[in-house]
Amino acid sequence: xxxxEEIDKSNFVTRPPVVTIMGHVDHxxxxxxxxxxxxxxxxxxxxGITQHxxxxxxxxxxxxxxxxxxxxHAAFSEMRSRGASVTDIIIIVVAADDGVxxxxxxxxxxxxxSGCPIIVAMNKMDKETANPDMxxxxxxxxxxxxxxxxxxxxxxGVSAHTGDGIDDLLENILIQAEMLELQADPSSxxxxxxxxxxxxxGRGPVATVIVQSGxxxxxxxxVSDTTYGRVKAITNDMGQPVKELGLSETGNVLGLNxxxxxxxxxxxxxxxxxxxxxxxxxxEHARAKELSKSTK
Ligand code: GDP
Numbered sequence: 001x002x003x004x005e006e007i008d009k010s011n012f013v014t015r016p017p018v019v020t021i022m023g024h025v026d027h028x029x030x031x032x033x034x035x036x037x038x039x040x041x042x043x044x045x046x047x048g049i050t051q052h053x054x055x056x057x058x059x060x061x062x063x064x065x066x067x068x069x070x071x072x073h074a075a076f077s078e079m080r081s082r083g084a085s086v087t088d089i090i091i092i093v094v095a096a097d098d099g100v101x102x103x104x105x106x107x108x109x110x111x112x113x114s115g116c117p118i119i120v121a122m123n124k125m126d127k128e129t130a131n132p133d134m135x136x137x138x139x140x141x142x143x144x145x146x147x148x149x150x151x152x153x154x155x156x157g158v159s160a161h162t163g164d165g166i167d168d169l170l171e172n173i174l175i176q177a178e179m180l181e182l183q184a185d186p187s188s189x190x191x192x193x194x195x196x197x198x199x200x201x202g203r204g205p206v207a208t209v210i211v212q213s214g215x216x217x218x219x220x221x222x223v224s225d226t227t228y229g230r231v232k233a234i235t236n237d238m239g240q241p242v243k244e245l246g247l248s249e250t251g252n253v254l255g256l257n258x259x260x261x262x263x264x265x266x267x268x269x270x271x272x273x274x275x276x277x278x279x280x281x282x283x284e285h286a287r288a289k290e291l292s293k294s295t296k
Contacts, residue, residue, distance in 0.1 A: 011185040015247035016057065016064035017177035018086055018210055021121070022111065023093035024103035028123040031160035032093060033069055036170070039163050041238075054196045054208055055250040056237040060170040065177075066210060066248045068195055086193040086210050089117050089176050091169070092144075096122040096130035096157065100138040108142050117176045119154050120144065121169055126159040184247050189268040190214035194224055195250070197259045205256040209266055210248065216268065217244040221275040222256065225264035226286060228279035229256040230272055 023029050040058035055068040068086060090111040094104055111118045122135050136146045136155055145151020154172050158165035192209035200206045207224065209216070216222075220231045232255035236242045245251045253266070257279075260266070269275040 008185075009183070011187050012183040013186055013247070015182050015184045016066055016249075017088040017173060017180070017182060018066045018068055018248055019089045019091060019173055020068055020087040021091040021093055022107040023123075024095070024098075024101040024107070027093050027095040027098065027101075027104075028160045029093050030069075032121065032123060032158065033067055035160045035163055036067065036166055039166055040170075053237060055210055057249055058170070060167070060174060063174050064248065065170060065173055066250055068210060068250070085114060085116075086195070086212070087114070087116055088180060088182060089119065089173055090114060091119050091121050091173075093121045093123050094135050094139070095124045096132050096135055097124050097127045099131070099134050100142065105142065108139075108144060117180065118144070119156065119169070119172055119176065120146075121165075122155055122157045123160055125157040125164060126162050130157075132157055182248075184213040186213075186215050186247050188214040190216035190220065190245075190266075191268075192216055192245070192253075192266045194260050194262055194264050194266055196262055197256075199259055203254055205254075205259045207253045207256060207260055207266065208250065209245070209253055210250045211245045212265075213247070214268065215244050215246055216253070216266075220268045221270070221272045222253070222266050222268055223275040223278045224256065224260035224266035226279050226283040227256045227258040227260045228272075228275040230275075231255045 021029050021033055036058060037056050055066065057064050057066045092107055092111060094100060120139060122132050124130055136149060140146065140149060144153050146153055146155045156165055156169050156172060158169055190211055191213045192211045194207045194209050196208040198206055218231050218234055222229060222231055231253055234242050234245060234251050234253055236251045242251065269278065
């Protein structure tokens with residue numbers, strides 16, 4: 001779309017960055033995501049965030065950052081196979097007491113291929129055995145040269161246990177985001193990426209989405225993959241009902257007729273009929289493709 005010269009950019013505004021944390025198992029990805037969320041949510045609301053969720057938005061110095069927990073999930077490989085990604089910035093977490101591991105190397109390869117800016121979070125700095133110099137030299141060997149060693153990658157020491165370094169990390173994310181000049185049109189028909197979708201008892205299909213452009217509203221006619229419907233309700237990342245989701249914001253959307261594929265893009269249509277027609281046509285195409293595969 002960025003190649004389309006006819007796109008009207010007059011309504012564009014800066015949108016918050018969407019950030020993914022990746023790393024070797026047990027290096028603290030989940031702990032870090034949970035700590036950032038609990039550290040940044042207003043005190044009164046903190047009671048409602050005991051459970052780990054797949055995407056949330058926090059504020060740092062009045063600026064928003066959305067974190068998404070998808071690597072390893074189906075959504076991530078699906079998005080990659082479509083050449084699309086919801087992520088603007090990638091955090092590679094490396095346990096400072098453990099260093100670069102096989103999965104760290106995979107993550108480096110993926111992050112480089114994505115073309116996204118990378119920040120290295122050296123986690124578990126609270127441990128006696130933490131050795132940030134070891135992490136830096138191992139990463140430097142993988143052509144991930146720290147800024148303080150003459151390279152261009154920011155390495156930040158953090159602890160998901162104590163919260164040390166988290167402000168530093170968030171501020172660096174905002175600096176990277178500013179350089180990316182992320183922009184989108186909040187007044188256009190919404191486009192959102194489905195990060196995760198499940199069937200919930202009494203609620204029907206629930207899709208966790210991140211808005212890429214436009215504003216998604218209750219009442220919108222939507223199509224996502226081969227599913228369609230009208231947005232019945234939206235809950236934000238605190239589980240509270242909201243009327244809309246803005247740029248780079250995340251929430252749960254109710255109202256689809258079925259469970260959309262993770263990684264698919266939800267798009268708003270003018271009418272319910274249009275949404276249904278697109279979904280039905282796609283479903284027919286998919287069936288025809290399956291059929292031709294099985295008869296080959
Ligand atoms: P993930 O597999 O990357 O998501 O890692 P987890 O978040 O599940 O963490 C793995 C283990 O490391 C858990 O036992 C955590 O309590 C521990 N851990 C995570 N972050 C820290 C940290 O900053 N300091 C210390 N001491 N332990 C940590």
